[in-house]
Amino acid sequence: MAHTLPPALTKSEQALRKALGASEDILFTRLTLRTGGRNALLASIEGMVNREALQEQVIEALLRTDLPGGLPPTLTDLGRQLLHLVEQTEECQAAKAAEAIFRGDAVLLVDGYAGALVLGTLKWDERPVQSAPSETGLRGPRDGFVERLTTNISLIRRRLNDPNLVVRFFRVGTRSKTRVAVLHMADITNERLVKEIEQRVAAIDYDGILDASQLRELLTGQVYTLFPKTGSTERPDLVVEALLAGKVAVLADNSPFALTAPITLGDTFWAADDYYTVPVVTLMMRLVRFIGAFATALMSPLYIGIMTFNPGLVRTDLAIYFARERSGIPLTPALEVLFLEVMMEVLHEATVRLPTKVGSAATVVGGLIIGQAAVEARLVSGIVVIVVAISALGSFTIPGQEMGQVWRATKWVLILAATTLGVYGVFGASFVLFSWLASQDSFGTPYLAPIAPLIPRDLLVDSVLRQHWSLFSRRERTYRTKDDDRTGEPQLKKYLDGGER
Numbered sequence: 001m002a003h004t005l006p007p008a009l010t011k012s013e014q015a016l017r018k019a020l021g022a023s024e025d026i027l028f029t030r031l032t033l034r035t036g037g038r039n040a041l042l043a044s045i046e047g048m049v050n051r052e053a054l055q056e057q058v059i060e061a062l063l064r065t066d067l068p069g070g071l072p073p074t075l076t077d078l079g080r081q082l083l084h085l086v087e088q089t090e091e092c093q094a095a096k097a098a099e100a101i102f103r104g105d106a107v108l109l110v111d112g113y114a115g116a117l118v119l120g121t122l123k124w125d126e127r128p129v130q131s132a133p134s135e136t137g138l139r140g141p142r143d144g145f146v147e148r149l150t151t152n153i154s155l156i157r158r159r160l161n162d163p164n165l166v167v168r169f170f171r172v173g174t175r176s177k178t179r180v181a182v183l184h185m186a187d188i189t190n191e192r193l194v195k196e197i198e199q200r201v202a203a204i205d206y207d208g209i210l211d212a213s214q215l216r217e218l219l220t221g222q223v224y225t226l227f228p229k230t231g232s233t234e235r236p237d238l239v240v241e242a243l244l245a246g247k248v249a250v251l252a253d254n255s256p257f258a259l260t261a262p263i264t265l266g267d268t269f270w271a272a273d274d275y276y277t278v279p280v281v282t283l284m285m286r287l288v289r290f291i292g293a294f295a296t297a298l299m300s301p302l303y304i305g306i307m308t309f310n311p312g313l314v315r316t317d318l319a320i321y322f323a324r325e326r327s328g329i330p331l332t333p334a335l336e337v338l339f340l341e342v343m344m345e346v347l348h349e350a351t352v353r354l355p356t357k358v359g360s361a362a363t364v365v366g367g368l369i370i371g372q373a374a375v376e377a378r379l380v381s382g383i384v385v386i387v388v389a390i391s392a393l394g395s396f397t398i399p400g401q402e403m404g405q406v407w408r409a410t411k412w413v414l415i416l417a418a419t420t421l422g423v424y425g426v427f428g429a430s431f432v433l434f435s436w437l438a439s440q441d442s443f444g445t446p447y448l449a450p451i452a453p454l455i456p457r458d459l460l461v462d463s464v465l466r467q468h469w470s471l472f473s474r475r476e477r478t479y480r481t482k483d484d485d486r487t488g489e490p491q492l493k494k495y496l497d498g499g500e501r
Contacts, residue, residue: 003094009039009111012094016043016109016116019098026101031059033110035067035082041109048104050123057084058106058119075113087120099177129155132234132256134401139276144234149179149253155236156183160243164188170201172215172252176208179253180215183239188246190480193443197248197261212255219250219259226406229442231260231267238272246481262442264449264478266463269293271399274466282466290464292397296407299391300337301418301426303384307333309422325381334419336380340388341415343370345408348392449478 003019005012013028020026020043029042040062044054061082072078079088087105091097092115097107104122129151132144145152153167164186172180180201184194197219204218212232220229231247233239234256239249242260250259269289274282307326311319331339371389374380391411395404410433417425440447450458458476461467475484 004092005094005097005109005115007112007114009041009109012109012114012116013041015094016097016107019094020101029059031062033062033071034064036071038071039111042106043101043109044106044121045101045104048123049106049121053085053123054106054119054121058108058121071112075110075115075117078110078113079108079117079119083119085119085121087118089118091116091118102177126151135233135235135238135272135399137271137273137276140272141235141237143236145236145251145256145258147254147256149181149251152236152251152256152258153181153183156239156243156249159236159240165243168198170198172201172204172206173209174205174207176210178209180209181251183243183249183251185243185246188244188475188481188483189248190246190482193262193479194248196443197250201250209252210254212250212252212257212259215250215252215255216259219261225440226409227265227437227440227447228268228402228406229261229263229440229447231263232257232400232402233260234258235272241275244475244486246475246479262445262479264442264445265437265447266450268403269399270462279466279468283464286464286466289397289399292394293407295394296391296398296404297411297414298426298430299387299394300341300411301414302423303387304333304337304415305418305421305423305426308419310424313423322383325383328378329381330378331380333384334415336384337388337415340371340374340380340384341391341411344388344392445478445480450476 003015005015025046027044027046031040031042033040042058061084065082067081072081076090091100097116097118100118101107106119106121108117108119126148127146129143129146131142143155145155166184166186168182170180171177182198182201200219206218209215216230231242239258239260243249247260247262269286274285306313307322371385375382375385395408398404398407414426414429417429421428438448438452446453449455450463455477458478461472461474461476473485473487475481475486477484
């Protein structure tokens with residue numbers, strides 16, 4: 001049964017202290033109102049409130065202001081007449097008042113008034129808006145999300161001044177009570193998609209949500225999967241583009257990452273620069289990323305398969321050259337690849353964990369020393385060093401560190417297939433992988449759309465080739481939006497006619 005805050009100050013203080021627990025950073029300030037001489041209690045958490053505003057606009061106002069008509073009948077009226085704060089709400093439950101204190105607000109109890117007055121005095125240090133460190137680009141906006149939810153929503157609102165942008169808030173986490181926002185465009189996004197995501201957010205039963213990555217795993221519910229079912233970005237412009245495409249965005253307080261859903265496998269290859277460069281350059285960059293992904297996944301497995309099981313798949317002179325290069329090498333091709341791939345993963349992890357300047361130097365020096373020393377010692381051949389290096393470079397072309405890790409993890413599965421069945425095992429495992437991806441979906445959207453199922457119009461709009469913005473008039477059918485028209489017919493006709501002179 002919820003404990004209410006009675007009019008007697010001693011009893012309401014006792015109920016509030018019980019709801020707050022025995023924590024020494026909770027400050028209780030006792031006051032005596034000048035009007036009526038009533039006793040009052042102000043509760044807050046040290047370091048989470050604006051002490052200057054609390055002192056000037058609350059404490060001094062209560063101590064020095066004398067209302068000529070005496071005390072008003074309700075606590076809300078008392079706050080409006082005495083205090084100069086915009087955010088004031090009355091709360092009757094002790095547990096709700098304690099939640100407000102833990103969020104950073106201050107709570108005022110006054111003898112003779114039931115309930116408490118929650119005062120919006122929240123303030124803590126936050127990181128300024130800067131460029132997204134994990135998604136650098138040559139063109140486009142330079143601002144990125146921070147750890148404060150309201151700031152992140154304002155960055156989206158600055159770009160999307162539309163009353164159809166709907167923001168709904170949830171409290172997730174039985175202990176952390178993290179504030180989560182679900183955003184969508186009311187006149188574009190499919191209602192079933194919005195309802196499903198909101199129901200999943202509301203149904204999360206977990207003690208603490210610390211980051212959006214936790215939220216993503218709890219939303220998708222799939223445990224054994226490499227490929228993500230939601231997008232993740234630090235850039236507000238990418239979130240706005242996702243909302244205009246008919247997707248839903250999910251933001252969590254204390255996290256600089258936003259989730260977008262649904263996504264397809266193709267979405268993981270598109271970068272922000274794609275929408276700020278001409279279509280021909282975008283086509284070239286996307287082709288490079290596809291080549292990089294396939295090089296990451298296939299170079300090492302194909303080397304093992306050809307050198308171990310299927311040397312006849314290459315030209316005879318090339319097979320003889322490979323055999324001559326490997327003469328005197330004590331390790332099998334599979335062990336060669338295993339040794340260098342493990343060392344590359346170690347160097348990559350060292351780059352992430354070490355400071356920026358030290359990490360880049362350690363990677364270059366470590367790679368050069370280990371590779372050169374291994375070749376000179378005839379532990380591995382020079383060919384396998386080139387193969388592993390190309391595989392590593394290919395993973396760096398994929399937008400986002402996460403998808404690079406996904407393709408590197410996929411490579412290990414294909415290496416196992418190549419070690420046991422050769423090149424035919426690599427192609428068999430690849431067929432199984434893409435067959436499995438074709439059976440997957442992201443909140444009802446096929447993961448390999450618009451290829452499987454085939455949607456020709458979407459392939460022509462924004463797939464490997466991005467259309468010119470003047471022809472980018474229709475939203476993708478993949479996401480089943482309410483309104484698939486991005487431009488009015490007169491504007492589109494004006495573009496096609498060459499414009500007015």
